[in-house]
Amino acid sequence: MRIAPFVTALMISAVGxxxxxxxxxxxxxxxxxxxDFDKDGTNDLVLLVAPPESAGNEDHSVYLFLTGETGKLExxxxxxxxxxxxxxxxxxxxxxxxxxxxSFVIISHNDGIGRDRWxxxxxxxxxxxxxxxxxxxxxxxxxxxxxxxxxCDINMLTGKGKANDKPVAIPGKLIYLRDWKDEMGSKPCGLx
Numbered sequence: 001m002r003i004a005p006f007v008t009a010l011m012i013s014a015v016g017x018x019x020x021x022x023x024x025x026x027x028x029x030x031x032x033x034x035x036d037f038d039k040d041g042t043n044d045l046v047l048l049v050a051p052p053e054s055a056g057n058e059d060h061s062v063y064l065f066l067t068g069e070t071g072k073l074e075x076x077x078x079x080x081x082x083x084x085x086x087x088x089x090x091x092x093x094x095x096x097x098x099x100x101x102x103s104f105v106i107i108s109h110n111d112g113i114g115r116d117r118w119x120x121x122x123x124x125x126x127x128x129x130x131x132x133x134x135x136x137x138x139x140x141x142x143x144x145x146x147x148x149x150x151x152c153d154i155n156m157l158t159g160k161g162k163a164n165d166k167p168v169a170i171p172g173k174l175i176y177l178r179d180w181k182d183e184m185g186s187k188p189c190g191l192x
Contacts, residue, residue, distance in 0.1 A: 015043055021063060021155050023070065024047075024049055024063070025052070027157035027172075028049050028050045028051075028052065029047055029048070029049055029050075029084060030048040030050045030060055030087070030093065030094055031047070031048040031072065031093075031094060031095045031096045032045065032046065032047050032048075032096065033045075033046050033096035033097060033098040033104050034046075034098060035098035035099070035102055035103075035104060036102050037064075037066065037068050037102055037103070037104065037126045038102075038126045038129075039102050039126070040066075040067070042067035042071070042186050043067060044064075044065055044066045044073070045063075045064075045065040045069055045073055046062065046063070046064055046065070046124075047062070047063040047065075048060045048061075048062060048083055048085070048094050048095070048096055048106070049061045049062075049063055050085070050087070051081070058080075058081045059081050059083055059084050059085070060081075060082065060083040060084070060085050060094055061078055061079060061080045061081060061082060061083075062078070062079040062082050062083065062106065062177065063077075063078050064076045064077045064079070064131055064177075065077065067185075071190075074082070074130075077130075077131065077177075077178065079131075079177050079178045079180075080174060082106075082177075082180065083106055083108050084108045085108055089092070089111070089113055090111075090112045091109070091110065091111035091112020092109065092110050092111070092112055092113065094106070094107065094108045094109075095107045097151050098123035099123070102125070102126065103123055103124060103125040103126075103134060104123075104124050105121050105122065105123050105124070106121070106122040106124060107119065107120070108120050110172075113115055115142050115143045115144050115145075116140065116142060116143075117140065117141055117143060118138065118139065118141075119137075119138070119139050119140075120136075120137070120182070120185075121136075121137040122135070122136060122177075122180070122185075123133075123136075123137070124177055125157075127157075127174055128174065130176050130177075131176065131177040131178075132156075132157075132174050132175055132176050133156050133175045133176075133177055133180050133184075133185075134155065134156055134157050135153070135154065135155055135156060136152070136153070136154045136156055136161075136184070136185030136189075137152065137153045137154075138150070138151070138152045138153075138185065138186065138191060139151045139152075139187060140191075150163075150164060150189075150191060151163070151165070152164070152168070152185070152186075152189030152190075152191065154168060154170065154185060154188060154189065155158060155172070156172065156173070156175055156184075156185070157172050157173075157174065158172040159171050159172030159173070160172070161188075163188070163189045163190055164190075168188055170188045
């Protein structure tokens with residue numbers, strides 16, 4: 001979903017948020033999804049925002065908004081430099097997907113360059129008044145070697161999952177989105 005035509009300026013001013021809380025150029029909004037993430041009966045918003053060109057090798061930031069008591073969207077949190085994505089070539093754009101249960105999925109992938117194709121999906125749920133990674137899913141294949149595929153799916157809250165059709169068990173815990181590092185999922189999957 002492309003929002004830029006509908007947004008003339010998205011100004012963010014929130015108490016307690018550092019210098020990240022600044023105007024967002026609408027052309028940097030890469031993806032958006034809405035859903036009732038905090039299950040209060042109102043729609044909330046998540047944005048993937050591409051870094052400015054001057055940021056070098058930074059990844060997309062995630063902007064999380066909840067609908068406040070006045071009915072206005074209020075910035076809950078910014079998670080900087082979290083999601084890989086590229087738009088110069090087809091098949092590398094990051095995206096978001098709202099789920100019917102109130103969670104959402106952050107998707108990054110490479111379907112367009114080289115022989116190694118992959119997709120990573122982070123399922124994010126609202127727990128203890130914070131956004132947390134509830135699930136990690138990773139799939140990959142080699143376009144020249146069909147036997148070199150990988151698949152992993154872990155419920156990060158319970159610690160149970162499968163890696164290449166074999167059971168995986170790690171200590172289940174609540175990992176807030178702001179604390180997430182990709183190796184928290186890739187390491188138990190044996191992807192490193």
